[in-house]
Amino acid sequence: MTLCQYRRFRPCDGASYDSGVEVLNVFGGSRLQGDVTVPGAKNSVLKLMAAALLAEGTTTLTNVPDILDVAIMAELVRRLGCTVAHDPEAGRISIGVPAQLNHRADYDLVRRMRASICVLGPLLSRCGEVDVALPGGDNIGSRGLDMHVGGLLRMGAQVLSEHGYLHATCGRLHGARIWLDFPSVGATETILMAAVRADGVTIIDNAAREPEIVDICRMLVDMGAAITGIGTSTLEIEGVAELQPVTHAVVGDRIVAGTWAVAAVMTRGDVSVHQVDPDHLRIALEKLQECGAQVSNLEDGFRVQMDRRPLSVDVVTLPFPGFPTDLQPQFIAMNAIADGAALVTENLFEARFRFVQELARLGADVRTDGHHALVRGTTELSGAPVEATDIRAGAGLVLAGLVAEGVTTVYGVGHIDRGYADFVPNLRNLGATVERAEDSALF
Ligand code: EPU
Numbered sequence: 036m037t038l039c040q041y042r043r044f045r046p047c048d049g050a051s052y053d054s055g056v057e058v059l060n061v062f063g064g065s066r067l068q069g070d071v072t073v074p075g076a077k078n079s080v081l082k083l084m085a086a087a088l089l090a091e092g093t094t095t096l097t098n099v100p101d102i103l104d105v106a107i108m109a110e111l112v113r114r115l116g117c118t119v120a121h122d123p124e125a126g127r128i129s130i131g132v133p134a135q136l137n138h139r140a141d142y143d144l145v146r147r148m149r150a151s152i153c154v155l156g157p158l159l160s161r162c163g164e165v166d167v168a169l170p171g172g173d174n175i176g177s178r179g180l181d182m183h184v185g186g187l188l189r190m191g192a193q194v195l196s197e198h199g200y201l202h203a204t205c206g207r208l209h210g211a212r213i214w215l216d217f218p219s220v221g222a223t224e225t226i227l228m229a230a231v232r233a234d235g236v237t238i239i240d241n242a243a244r245e246p247e248i249v250d251i252c253r254m255l256v257d258m259g260a261a262i263t264g265i266g267t268s269t270l271e272i273e274g275v276a277e278l279q280p281v282t283h284a285v286v287g288d289r290i291v292a293g294t295w296a297v298a299a300v301m302t303r304g305d306v307s308v309h310q311v312d313p314d315h316l317r318i319a320l321e322k323l324q325e326c327g328a329q330v331s332n333l334e335d336g337f338r339v340q341m342d343r344r345p346l347s348v349d350v351v352t353l354p355f356p357g358f359p360t361d362l363q364p365q366f367i368a369m370n371a372i373a374d375g376a377a378l379v380t381e382n383l384f385e386a387r388f389r390f391v392q393e394l395a396r397l398g399a400d401v402r403t404d405g406h407h408a409l410v411r412g413t414t415e416l417s418g419a420p421v422e423a424t425d426i427r428a429g430a431g432l433v434l435a436g437l438v439a440e441g442v443t444t445v446y447g448v449g450h451i452d453r454g455y456a457d458f459v460p461n462l463r464n465l466g467a468t469v470e471r472a473e474d475s476a477l478f
Pocket of ligand 1: 081150179218426427454
């Protein structure tokens with residue numbers, strides 16, 4: 036396969052962790068009320084674990100979420116030659132990075148978690164060579180890698196795609212000016228991690244600005260990297276010879292926090308969400324205010340109160356600081372029971388509307404056309420069996436189940452486990468009636 040074919044590469048659906056029998060039974064009708072604490076962000080911790088590879092010695096991460104993807108990433112770095120001490124209950128992981136790393140990330144792990152691609156930059160920087168299985172597309176879209184590869188080529192790497200693997204080599208990477216066509220989170224991270232130890236200065240224009248990018252930049256700076264423009268769309272990185280291991284606390288998960296906020300609105304509840312920066316969710320929280328919710332800042336988070344049926348609200352997904360695509364399914368679920376009609380536009384992942392077919396099984400009225408979805412609110416959803424096709428679709432379906440009449444059985448629980456730590460206990464603490472069960476009807 037040639038490089039220009041990356042965007043069309045779609046292997047089998049690699050992201051299926053469904054045990055086939057485990058389900059979530061959600062009993063509709065509860066009002067969520069109380070406090071919930073958000074763990075570190077999935078989309079940060081995985082990259083921080085990869086960034087640890089850049090420095091020999093032991094890097095420790097705290098505020099680590101207890102989710103399946105962290106376990107997969109831990110296995111990946113172990114296979115690269117690291118020692119990993121993971122204490123899920125304490126939310127702590129220590130990665131002992133040796134002087135010599137293996138440079139191959141195998142398909143059996145990459146197919147389970149496409150974020151494994153984030154070892155590309157660090158391994159190339161440390162080993163001068165890397166083989167990473169191509170992750171392909173998944174249930175939310177085709178998910179190209181052209182910008183990752185284009186950036187590395189500009190920095191002097193040679194990159195080949197053969198037999199399902201991306202093979203990259205370099206003598207030494209050198210700095211370059213790199214303009215991204217789109218502020219891709221993953222491409223920004225790959226180039227950033229390749230650039231911190233390269234010769235000279237790298238400038239990434241149109242870089243992603245997500246809080247998770249800021250988090251990795253902060254950790255890299257603590258490790259000794261020279262990065263300016265953090266949090267802006269131009270990152271300037273001056274390569275240094277060596278980085279040092281550090282201890283770093285993972286930024287709070289704004290998507291998990293946003294999921295709780297939407298749950299509060301849908302159930303006409305009152306939920307205080309802790310250990311997250313509300314500025315990381317500004318647009319989403321303002322949208323909830325437009326729906327009629329009261330949102331107030333807390334010292335370490337925010338509180339959402341709602342006492343009526345929400346009003347519909349239009350949403351357009353965009354890179355940060357725009358509305359996050361990872362909250363789009365939850366907002367569709369909310370609009371499905373809202374007063375009025377809403378137009379939801381998805382600009383990042385072309386297949387993210389797939390889940391509306393499942394939502395329709397609960398009685399939602401959603402019509403999609405390309406990257407737009409028209410959601411007409413209905414006063415009542417009715418419980419039914421549904422299938423989660425990805426993490427956020429799973430969250431959206433559980434939220435819909437909370438307000439549907441009767442029982443909603445959500446299959447594909449493994450997807451939810453990838454991103455939501457202690458989802459069921461947290462829901463229960465807030466007053467929901469939900470259980471994790473074996474689906475005996477199948478056998
Ligand atoms: N894209 C390309 N070529 C590239 C890179 C990206 O065409 O070289 C396209 C993608 O196909 C997609 C768009 O650009 O259409 C955005 O992709 P981006 O690279 O920004 O996303 P990502 O790094 O693959 C991360 C999160 C996603 C989150 C997006 C956007 C991780 C592990 N994943 O993905 O999280 O939706 O950024 O914020 O960090 C989730 O948590 O459920 C999830 C999907």
